[in-house]
Amino acid sequence: MRRSKFLPIAGIVILVVLVQILTTTTGTQYYLTQLTMAAYYGLVIIGLSVLMGYAGQISIGHAGFFAIGGYIGAALTTHNLLAMQDSGMVQWLGRLGVLMAGQDLYGEQLLVVSPWAACIAAVSVAALIAFVLGIPVLKLKGHYLAMATLGFGTIIYRIVLASEYFGEADGISEVPGFTILPALGGLGGLTVSGSFDHRVENYYIAWAMLIIGLVLLLNLIDSRVGRALRAIHGSEEAAEAMGIDTARFKLNVFVLSAVYAALAGVFLTHYNGGIGPSEASVMKSVRYVALVAVGGMANLWGTLIMGVVLTFLSLRGIFGSYDDAVFGAILILVMLFAPDGILSLNLKALLARGKRKSTDLEGR
Numbered sequence: 001m002r003r004s005k006f007l008p009i010a011g012i013v014i015l016v017v018l019v020q021i022l023t024t025t026t027g028t029q030y031y032l033t034q035l036t037m038a039a040y041y042g043l044v045i046i047g048l049s050v051l052m053g054y055a056g057q058i059s060i061g062h063a064g065f066f067a068i069g070g071y072i073g074a075a076l077t078t079h080n081l082l083a084m085q086d087s088g089m090v091q092w093l094g095r096l097g098v099l100m101a102g103q104d105l106y107g108e109q110l111l112v113v114s115p116w117a118a119c120i121a122a123v124s125v126a127a128l129i130a131f132v133l134g135i136p137v138l139k140l141k142g143h144y145l146a147m148a149t150l151g152f153g154t155i156i157y158r159i160v161l162a163s164e165y166f167g168e169a170d171g172i173s174e175v176p177g178f179t180i181l182p183a184l185g186g187l188g189g190l191t192v193s194g195s196f197d198h199r200v201e202n203y204y205i206a207w208a209m210l211i212i213g214l215v216l217l218l219n220l221i222d223s224r225v226g227r228a229l230r231a232i233h234g235s236e237e238a239a240e241a242m243g244i245d246t247a248r249f250k251l252n253v254f255v256l257s258a259v260y261a262a263l264a265g266v267f268l269t270h271y272n273g274g275i276g277p278s279e280a281s282v283m284k285s286v287r288y289v290a291l292v293a294v295g296g297m298a299n300l301w302g303t304l305i306m307g308v309v310l311t312f313l314s315l316r317g318i319f320g321s322y323d324d325a326v327f328g329a330i331l332i333l334v335m336l337f338a339p340d341g342i343l344s345l346n347l348k349a350l351l352a353r354g355k356r357k358s359t360d361l362e363g364r
Contacts, residue, residue: 008301020204024200029200033194037272039203039209039210039308041264041311044288045304045307047062047213049295049297053297053298055250056233058142059254063156063157064285065261067280068126068262070122073118073266073269074274075165077114078172079113081099081111099112099113100112115179122266126258126262127258130254134251172274176193177191177193177270178270180205228244265279286327286331290331294307298340314327
């Protein structure tokens with residue numbers, strides 16, 4: 001990575017540490033809860049930014065991929081397999097070493113899939129679905145592609161809402177913590193959970209994931225692949241004439257953005273201890289698109305900053321019952337007045353234009 005890229009990354013790392021120190025010393029550590037959740041949602045947003053801003057492919061179904069990750073991870077780590085322990089499938093899973101024994105809140109014995117295996121399964125399923133879906137869907141363009149992905153998101157929403165296995169309208173609760181690293185020697189382990197005792201630890205885990213994901217995408221868009229994606233965004237016909245396999249590049253970046261969403265879904269579900277159908281709703285997908293648009297579709301840094309800030313405000317309840325309406329309004333206003341993102345606005349030009357209008361009115 002070039003030095004010019006390293007400095008902003010170092011700046012965001014320093015900012016993350018300073019925020020934690022500030023909240024700890026001022027007794028406002030409760031802000032870390034929303035900042036942790038905002039980091040996981042940020043992972044979805046930067047993945048979608050590469051798909052929309054650099055490859056030029058619109059998706060209004062990314063809440064579906066988030067829900068696939070969250071729901072499969074939650075179902076596998078909470079569904080008790082003890083009654084089926086003599087079946088060939090469970091014995092095969094046991095031989096693979098992916099099962100874990102434990103107890104629920106009421107002391108009942110459990111035999112479930114371990115969080116690591118569930119995470120790999122959930123993300124793999126999301127990637128496979130994105131691959132199968134992307135082959136026919138990415139042949140569409142413009143609003144046809146948007147409508148197709150909207151249809152996919154609606155299907156996932158209806159499945160989780162109607163399926164007894166996924167908890168129907170109640171969703172899945174009592175999802176256990178996700179031990180990323182076990183305690184070794186005198187060192188404590190790393191566990192993703194909503195426990196107050198792990199609040200600071202989870203804050204750093206979430207932001208570490210977001211920063212790693214950001215670095216990977218920054219390197220991607222600065223590589224030959226990134227240049228190919230920008231060429232596809234400019235003109236698919238011209239890109240094909242230059243020898244770029246547009247179908248393969250579009251499909252690969254679609255799968256990559258789905259993996260980012262699914263991974264965020266898995267980790268946020270373990271952090272919250274559950275997941276509900278609202279995470280798969282159409283409004284969630286619209287919100288992701290609005291956050292990408294307000295930050296500037298082809299601007300990873302702008303997307304990250306605006307996405308985290310607005311998500312944090314939303315999670316703090318600043319917008320109240322008008323939460324979804326606010327994000328809908330943001331999307332409309334950005335498309336009308338700042339299609340390249342709010343950070344691209346030339347404030348001096350806007351102020352000068354406002355001053356000219358004021359002068360014209362006074363002169364009448």
